Amino acid sequence: MWFEFNEEEIAFREELREFLDDELPDGWIGPNDESSEEGWELYCRMRRKLAERGWLTMTWPKEYGGQEASPMISLIFAEEMSYRRAPGNDRFGTRMLGPTLMVFGTDEQKRKYLSDIAQGGIQWCQGYSEPNTGSDLASLQTFAELRGEEFVINGSKIWTSLAHRADMMFMLVRTDRDAERHAGISFLLVDMKSPGIQVNPIINIAGAHSFNQVMFDDVHVPVENLVGELHDGWNVAMNLLNFERGNIDYVSWAQKSWEEIRDYAATTRRFDGSLMIDDMKVRRRLAELEAEIEMARYITYEVAWLQSLGHPPSTEASMCKIAATEVNTAVLDFGVELLGMPGLIDDPDEHEDLAGRIFKMRMYQTSGPILAGTNEIQKNIIAYRGLELPRR
Amino acid sequence: MDFGLNETQELIRSSVAEYLSDRSPSDFVRAMATDERGCTDDFWREIGELGWLGLIVPEEHGGSGMDMSDMAVLLGEWGTALAPGPLVESAVVSASAISEFGSDEQKADWLPSIATGETVVVPSLVGMDGSTDPNAMGVRASETSNGWVISGTSRFVPYGNSADLVLMPAETDAGMTVFAVPVKSAEGTVNINRVKMASGAPACNIDMNEVVVPTATVVGEAGGGADVVDHMMLYGAAARATQMVGAGSAVTNRTIEYVKERRQFGRPIGAFQVIQHYMADMATKVKSAKHLADRAAWALSADVNGAMASRIVSQAKWSANTLMHDIVWKAHQSHGAIGFTWEHDLHLYTRRVLSWRADFGDSDSHIENLGRTL
Numbered sequence: 009m010w011f012e013f014n015e016e017e018i019a020f021r022e023e024l025r026e027f028l029d030d031e032l033p034d035g036w037i038g039p040n041d042e043s044s045e046e047g048w049e050l051y052c053r054m055r056r057k058l059a060e061r062g063w064l065t066m067t068w069p070k071e072y073g074g075q076e077a078s079p080m081i082s083l084i085f086a087e088e089m090s091y092r093r094a095p096g097n098d099r100f101g102t103r104m105l106g107p108t109l110m111v112f113g114t115d116e117q118k119r120k121y122l123s124d125i126a127q128g129g130i131q132w133c134q135g136y137s138e139p140n141t142g143s144d145l146a147s148l149q150t151f152a153e154l155r156g157e158e159f160v161i162n163g164s165k166i167w168t169s170l171a172h173r174a175d176m177m178f179m180l181v182r183t184d185r186d187a188e189r190h191a192g193i194s195f196l197l198v199d200m201k202s203p204g205i206q207v208n209p210i211i212n213i214a215g216a217h218s219f220n221q222v223m224f225d226d227v228h229v230p231v232e233n234l235v236g237e238l239h240d241g242w243n244v245a246m247n248l249l250n251f252e253r254g255n256i257d258y259v260s261w262a263q264k265s266w267e268e269i270r271d272y273a274a275t276t277r278r279f280d281g282s283l284m285i286d287d288m289k290v291r292r293r294l295a296e297l298e299a300e301i302e303m304a305r306y307i308t309y310e311v312a313w314l315q316s317l318g319h320p321p322s323t324e325a326s327m328c329k330i331a332a333t334e335v336n337t338a339v340l341d342f343g344v345e346l347l348g349m350p351g352l353i354d355d356p357d358e359h360e361d362l363a364g365r366i367f368k369m370r371m372y373q374t375s376g377p378i379l380a381g382t383n384e385i386q387k388n389i390i391a392y393r394g395l396e397l398p399r400r
Numbered sequence: 401m402d403f404g405l406n407e408t409q410e411l412i413r414s415s416v417a418e419y420l421s422d423r424s425p426s427d428f429v430r431a432m433a434t435d436e437r438g439c440t441d442d443f444w445r446e447i448g449e450l451g452w453l454g455l456i457v458p459e460e461h462g463g464s465g466m467d468m469s470d471m472a473v474l475l476g477e478w479g480t481a482l483a484p485g486p487l488v489e490s491a492v493v494s495a496s497a498i499s500e501f502g503s504d505e506q507k508a509d510w511l512p513s514i515a516t517g518e519t520v521v522v523p524s525l526v527g528m529d530g531s532t533d534p535n536a537m538g539v540r541a542s543e544t545s546n547g548w549v550i551s552g553t554s555r556f557v558p559y560g561n562s563a564d565l566v567l568m569p570a571e572t573d574a575g576m577t578v579f580a581v582p583v584k585s586a587e588g589t590v591n592i593n594r595v596k597m598a599s600g601a602p603a604c605n606i607d608m609n610e611v612v613v614p615t616a617t618v619v620g621e622a623g624g625g626a627d628v629v630d631h632m633m634l635y636g637a638a639a640r641a642t643q644m645v646g647a648g649s650a651v652t653n654r655t656i657e658y659v660k661e662r663r664q665f666g667r668p669i670g671a672f673q674v675i676q677h678y679m680a681d682m683a684t685k686v687k688s689a690k691h692l693a694d695r696a697a698w699a700l701s702a703d704v705n706g707a708m709a710s711r712i713v714s715q716a717k718w719s720a721n722t723l724m725h726d727i728v729w730k731a732h733q734s735h736g737a738i739g740f741t742w743e744h745d746l747h748l749y750t751r752r753v754l755s756w757r758a759d760f761g762d763s764d765s766h767i768e769n770l771g772r773t774l
Contacts, residue, residue, distance in 0.1 A: 009409070009469045010402040011695045012702070080401060270774055291771030298770065299692070299715040306691035307684075310403045317404075327684040390683060391676035395656050398671045 011306075013084070020081050024063075024088050031057050038093025039369065043216040047095070048173060052128075054096025059128030064102040072110060072118070073126045079315035083256055083308065090260035100132040100170070101125035105178050108195075112236040112244050117197070121176075135165040135179030135198070135222065136245070143385050145180070146189045146242065150224060152181035152196060154231070154238070159183075159196060161204075161227040167379075171207050171220040174200050180241050187239060195241035197233040204228070214371035215354075255325075256308045258332035258376060262301050262339045265366060269343045270294055272362055290346065297339050304331035323394030326386035333376035333383060340370040403691070408466075409473045412455075416474050419450070420481035426745050432484035433600025433748065437562045439485040444517045453491040454515025458499055462512035467701035468492075468635070472642045472694060479646025482748055484601065486522050486559040488639040490514055494521035494567055496635045497578075501620035501628050506580070510565065521565040521580070523632045524606070525760065526556040532761050534569060534576065534629045539608070541570035541577060548572075548618070549588075550579060550611045560604030561594050567619060567632065574623030579613055587612045599755030600748070630710075636760030638696040638713045641720035644756050645690045648724035651749045652682040655731040662736075669734075678730050685723040692716040711773060714766040721763040728753050 013021070031054065041047040058064050067082045068074020077085075089097045106125045109118055124130040141148040150163025161181055171177065177198045184192030200207070204227040209217045236244040273284040273294070284290050307328040311321045343366040344351050351363040377383040391397045405413060423443065432438055447453055455471050457463020471492060478487055495514050498506055498521070513519035527536025539552035554560075554568055565580045583590050588611035597603045620628045656679050659670035669675050696716035699709040728750045732739045739746040757763065 009405070009472075009694050009698050010702070011698045013401065274774075285774070288768070288771065291774060292767050294774055295767045295770035296718070298774070299718055299767075302715055303688035303692060303719060306695065307687060309401050310687075310691065313401050313403050323683070324687075326680075327687055330684060331688060384677070387677045387680035388673070390680035391670075395676075395679050395683060396660075397656070397676050397679060398660065398668050400667055400671050 013080070017080055017084055021084050021088055024085060027057075027061065028088070028092050028094055032092065032094055036092070036094075037365070038095075039365075039372075040093065040095035041216060042095065042170070042173070043218055051095040052131075054094065055098050055128040056096075058096050059126060062126075064098060064128055065106065065126040068102075068106060068122075068126070069110070072106075072122050079312040080309075083312040087256045087260050090257040091264050093261070093264065096128075098125075098128065098131070100134055100174075100178075101130060104134065105132050108178075108244060108247060109235065111247060112195070114232070116232060117235065121197070130176060131170060131174045133168050133171045133174035133177045133200070135168060135171075135177045137167045138164060139166050139221075143382050145245075146193070148180055148182060148193065150179075150181050151185070152183050152194065152229070154183065157231050159229045159231065159234070161196075161198070161224040161229060163224050165222045165224075167210070167219050168207075168222050169219045171200070171222050172209060172217070176200060177222070178235070180245055183241075184239050190242045192239055193241040193245075194238055195235040195244040196229055197235060198227065198229050202227050202229065212372070213374060214368050255311075255328045255332035256305075258336040259301060259305045259308055261369070262297075262304070262332075262336040265336075265343060265369065266294070266297055266301060266339050268362055269339070269346060269366070273346065284346070293342055297335070297342060300335045300338060304328065304335045307331050323390045326381075326389045326394075329381065329386050330377075330383045333373075336376060337370075337373050340366060340373050344370050403694070405473060409470055412470060412473045413477060415450075416452070416477040417480070420477060420483050424481050424483040426748075429482045429484065429600075429748060435484075436594065436602070438559060438600065438602040439562065444485055444520075447485070447487075448515065448517025451515075453487070453517050454495075454511075456492065456499075457495050457511050457515045458507075461499075461507055461515070463495075463515045468638060468697040469694070469701045471639070472697035475639050475642040476646035476649075479643035480650040482647065482650075482752060486520055486562070486601075488636060488643065489522040489558050490520050490563075492639045493523050493632045493636045494565075497523070497567060497619065497628055497632050498580075500631055501578075501624075503616070505616065506619065510580070519564045520559060520562050521567060522557060522559050522563045523567045523636070524554040524557045524560075524569065525629065525632060525636070526554075528553070528555060530555065532633065532759075532765060534626060537569050537571065537576075539568055539570040541572045541579065543572070543574075543615075543622070544612075547612050547614045548579065550581065550608050550613060552608060554606040554608070556595065556597075556603040557606050558601060558603050560606055561592050561602060566606065567628075569625045569629050572622060576625035576629065577622045578619045578625040578628040580617045580619055581608075581611065581613055582617075597755065598751045600751065601755070633760055634710060634713050635700065637717040637766070638693070638700055640756050640760050641689070641693040641696055641713075641716040644720040644724045644753060645686065645693045647749050647753055647756075648682075648689065648720075648727045649686045651724075651727055651731045651746070651753075652679075652686050654746070655679065655682065655734050659734055675734060678734055682727050682730055685727055689716075689719045689723040692719045707773065711770060714761070714769045717761055718763050718766040718770070721757045721766070724753050725757060 042051050062075055066075045066077035070076055138148050152159040152161045179196055180193050182192055183194040204225040206223040208221045210219050212218050273290050276284050311324045311328055314321045347363045351367055454463030455466045459465040525532050527533050528538040529536045541548045541550045566583050568581045569576050569578050589609040591607040593605045595603050659675050660668050662669050693716045696713045699712040738744050
């Protein structure tokens with residue numbers, strides 16, 4: 009039992025902090041709005057700078073240009089990046105597709121894509137959800153017909169983050185309609201510039217263009233873009249989901265917002281002249297939220313610790329998704345309420361201020377308990393895989 | 401970061417678990433819950449012989465000189481089994497307070513026999529208003545030419561009818577002072593009245609009238625009692641949090657087993673999603689509270705500064721209080737009517753979790769400690 013970082017880990021965090029001090033715009037508060045051109049440019053610039061340091065792929069094996077950094081160092085990277093609300097930590101390429109290609113990719117695929125991902129020169133998006141396929145992922149219907157040396161894709165993907173910015177998509181398609189539903193799925197890599205792809209923006213509840221519906225109308229994809237075996241895409245995707253859950257992000261966002269709310273309460277006077285923070289109700293709620301942040305934090309630390317021992321996390325990762333997203337929601341909810349009417353101003357120019365920022369982040373956070381496996385799906389995973397409860 | 405047990409801790413865990421499953425099964429726990437003294441001398445001597453009462457007692461005083469992280473392993477199993485006896489009170493809170501604040505003579509006199517179980521030392525930390533507010537203590541002491549004279553009432557002293565010494569904070573002209581009062585043998589009038597408690601562990605109201613104790617019974621400085629009380633609350637809260645998580649973990653595991661067996665509508669109730677989500681929530685809460693409890697024990701073992709350690713312990717106790725409380729009621733809901741019976745063991749856990757919630761600082765006092773130091 010030991011609850012401190014070691015010297016190497018502390019030194020790495022310090023190095024990253026200095027890097028972020030240098031590279032983030034002066035007075036940076038964040039979060040970055042990647043739906044604006046300015047915000048996207050900043051994202052790409054930061055992604056390249058991070059790639060130059062080798063940090064985006066720090067956990068990759070040396071043979072693929074990685075640093076074989078420990079899971080704990082990688083966690084610190086994500087923790088600090090999110091705490092600073094720093095853009096550029098590409099998760100689709102470096103955290104999700106890259107490790108998948110290392111396991112399932114052909115030599116040609118590895119050669120072609122891994123170095124691009126590592127250099128931060130390519131943006132990937134993830135094509136899983138469909139209009140009628142959410143939590144029940146295996147019900148997907150977008151079909152890829154194998155015609156000679158090509159797949160021909162028809163259908164649509166939805167809630168596709170960054171599809172409008174992405175160069176490539178990794179996607180799940182049905183390749184056998186007659187097989188048992190998990191057995192007829194394949195994993196494909198698709199160039200977003202392919203003829204027949206149409207990206208339709210969807211505006212989210214924060215008023216931003218962060219995700220899309222992507223239409224596929226006779227889109228031709230060469231057969232060498234198949235990852236893993238034909239019809240074995242479910243297996244490939246399930247493996248990838250293990251890389252997806254980087255839940256320290258939510259803990260760090262919660263921590264940062266909590267600090268901003270605390271500082272606001274410590275400097276804001278009510279009409280009677282008293283500081284908000286001198287109200288014991290405010291202090292108590294802040295203290296409760298702080299303890300809840302710590303609980304979520306240590307579950308995520310435990311996941312990294314398990315990984316460092318070579319144990320793939322299963323139920324722990326699900327527990328940490330739930331705890332981390334719930335606490336970020338709770339912190340932002342408290343912030344919106346504490347900030348009162350000024351916190352509800354819906355004017356983009358006001359988002360420089362804490363009030364607008366907290367509200368906007370609360371709107372975004374609505375997706376936290378939903379995406380990457382809803383929290384209810386996570387509870388199912390805990391119940392089935394961890395607690396071995398019967399399915400019927 | 402290390403969330404695992406080292407070899408020694410793993411050995412402690414397995415031997416304690418094995419011993420308690422043999423020596424402290426449900427019928428023993430039940431018998432002790434209605435026993436006048438809440439524990440048998442045989443049992444206490446045995447665990448003393450096993451070295452568990454001296455785990456954190458320094459080696460030069462007959463203990464093993466281990467730290468709170470090691471002790472936490474024992475405490476977790478103690479909570480899981482609901483094993484009886486003043487383990488936290490004597491072997492953790494009093495032993496560490498005497499080690500930290502006691503004179504050389506006090507350490508030499510008391511620590512070796514705490515470790516063997518021959519001497520039971522318990523703290524008095526409940527005020528006249530039933531809270532753990534140190535300003536609410538109902539005992540006063542004044543210094544005279546032949547020692548100190550103590551009068552007043554100490555409420556809810558755990559295992560006060562077995563204790564050889566009670567570490568008792570008293571108001572004095574010099575400020576709060578902690579005395580180690582030999583309640584069984586003190587000169588003067590001492591009435592010890594047992595109160596039957598929901599937890600099954602006896603507590604006693606101790607009325608004292610002009611009890612005379614020598615100056616050598618002062619633990620720490622005269623007037624320096626607040627620090628001793630803080631220390632006892634800190635170690636008590638950390639220890640209790642760990643014990644609560646052990647109990648919550650047992651409740652969760654038992655409930656999961658139950659919902660796998662119990663059938664309704666032609667299937668195990670554990671196949672219903674609402675029950676599955678209760679179980680997933682319970683398991684997540686155990687893990688959440690366990691990490692903070694382990695971290696609290698670590699903070700008292702490693703070189704963590706006092707203010708930080710106090711916050712870490714308060715987070716742990718508040719979390720254990722809140723989450724283990726949630727767990728027992730969800731366990732009752734999942735057990736249905738059988739869990740509402742005296743015959744079923746679930747209420748043994750419920751009663752302890754509710755009692756331990758109030759011990760060494762309730763949720764309010766810990767959240768206010770945190771709120772004051774944001």
